[in-house]
Amino acid sequence: MDDPFQRWNLTPVINAAGTMTSIGASRVHPEIARLVTGLLGSFVQMDQLQTRASAVIAAATGADAGCVTGCSAAAITQTVGAAITGLDLAAIEALPATGERECRVAVQAGHLIHYGGLVSQAVTLAGAEVVPLGSAALAETWHLDAALEQGLAALVYVISHHTVREGELPLDLVVERCHTRGVPVIVDMASEYDLLGAIALGADAVIWSGHKFMGGITSGIVAGRHDLIRATYLQHRGIGRTMKAGKESIAGAMAALELWQTRDSAIIRTRESGILDLWEQVLAGVDGLILQRHDDWTGNPITRLEVTVDAGRAGLHAWELAARLAARCPAVIVRDDLVERGIVYLDPCNLDDADARQAANAIAEEASLARSRGDGCRIYWSEAKRGREATALAWLRQDDSQA
Numbered sequence: 001m002d003d004p005f006q007r008w009n010l011t012p013v014i015n016a017a018g019t020m021t022s023i024g025a026s027r028v029h030p031e032i033a034r035l036v037t038g039l040l041g042s043f044v045q046m047d048q049l050q051t052r053a054s055a056v057i058a059a060a061t062g063a064d065a066g067c068v069t070g071c072s073a074a075a076i077t078q079t080v081g082a083a084i085t086g087l088d089l090a091a092i093e094a095l096p097a098t099g100e101r102e103c104r105v106a107v108q109a110g111h112l113i114h115y116g117g118l119v120s121q122a123v124t125l126a127g128a129e130v131v132p133l134g135s136a137a138l139a140e141t142w143h144l145d146a147a148l149e150q151g152l153a154a155l156v157y158v159i160s161h162h163t164v165r166e167g168e169l170p171l172d173l174v175v176e177r178c179h180t181r182g183v184p185v186i187v188d189m190a191s192e193y194d195l196l197g198a199i200a201l202g203a204d205a206v207i208w209s210g211h212k213f214m215g216g217i218t219s220g221i222v223a224g225r226h227d228l229i230r231a232t233y234l235q236h237r238g239i240g241r242t243m244k245a246g247k248e249s250i251a252g253a254m255a256a257l258e259l260w261q262t263r264d265s266a267i268i269r270t271r272e273s274g275i276l277d278l279w280e281q282v283l284a285g286v287d288g289l290i291l292q293r294h295d296d297w298t299g300n301p302i303t304r305l306e307v308t309v310d311a312g313r314a315g316l317h318a319w320e321l322a323a324r325l326a327a328r329c330p331a332v333i334v335r336d337d338l339v340e341r342g343i344v345y346l347d348p349c350n351l352d353d354a355d356a357r358q359a360a361n362a363i364a365e366e367a368s369l370a371r372s373r374g375d376g377c378r379i380y381w382s383e384a385k386r387g388r389e390a391t392a393l394a395w396l397r398q399d400d401s402q403a
């Protein structure tokens with residue numbers, strides 16, 4: 001009974017969605033697993049481990065220093081806490097009560113996204129007050145200047161496919177304006193591949209998830225200015241205690257960063273492009289699916305297959321397809337953030353060839369079943385949207401057998 005899927009009766013998952021924390025983020029690289037296993041049965045001084053992590057993070061990012069947090073959401077909270085308290089240990093213990101300290105934190109309105117949790121809540125957890133800049137699709141220099149004029153503890157800048165990029169203030173401009181007032185800029189780029197750009201532009205703290213593209217253990221990696229990183233790590237004596245990074249997280253993040261820098265991206269690209277070829281072959285014959293290769297929204301070197309579902313011809317809506325795939329065994333999970341526009345995306349980065357083939361066959365089969373049974377196109381988007389509350393509350397519901 002060494003297999004957890006058998007031991008605990010878990011449904012196997014084929015991940016055609018990319019790195020999604022809701023299905024276990026990513027496959028931990030075996031070398032990372034080995035290094036972490038080497039620590040699990042031992043003791044280590046956490047301050048020393050974090051000192052070594054700082055060196056690894058600094059070397060990988062070009063920053064002064066770094067530290068590891070429980071995850072990126074925790075890193076947002078702890079860096080904001082650091083911007084409020086500095087190295088004042090009493091202030092660190094007092095958070096989220098901020099007393100007379102400056103606690104306003106600016107975020108462009110189009111950056112106030114939901115990554116599974118809210119950026120705004122990760123900020124307010126530290127005791128800060130969020131000051132939204134501009135409107136959803138437009139932030140201007142005068143919105144930033146007005147906020148700076150009234151006083152800010154920090155500005156949080158988010159780089160993600162979830163943000164509204166139309167009309168946003170570019171990072172270099174934000175850094176320049178904030179620095180004239182001594183206000184630190186914290187960049188959340190949890191799932192972006194670029195380790196150097198934001199630090200090079202002068203960001204004071206930059207955040208990545210260790211468990212996303214890097215294939216590490218659940219963790220947040222923070223790189224940045226020496227004093228701000230010290231204050232970020234010191235939050236473990238305060239609010240950081242509720243979002244603790246254990247030795248496995250810290251070592252996992254260090255190993256992930258080191259390994260990430262030696263990856264052969266050409267080999268990875270070739271492998272992923274082979275999977276896209278395979279998907280196109282299998283799905284080209286499915287009526288009502290329009291296929292197109294789609295480069296990543298924020299410029300990460302990932303190409304996905306965009307599958308537009310013409311419901312009339314395919315026999316079911318995109319959201320019905322995604323739900324039926326997820327209900328299979330093994331569950332097939334696709335990227336569904338644009339299903340309301342009739343689109344699902346297939347992401348090759350967490351798949352081997354056999355799983356990739358199984359995912360494509362499952363899509364072809366669900367479309368064919370929907371057509372032959374005539375049981376698709378039953379659920380309109382408004383209904384699917386209404387169902388989301390029930391889905392959110394479904395866990396351990398009394399009237400449900402949790403199969």
Ligand SMILES: *Cc1c(COP(=O)(O)O)cnc(C)c1O
Pocket residue numbers: 021071072073074115158159160188189190191208209210219220
């Ligand atoms: C995933 C993500 C987060 C949260 O990351 P965790 O490490 O899972 O807490 C925060 N911000 C962005 C932009 C993300 O993509």
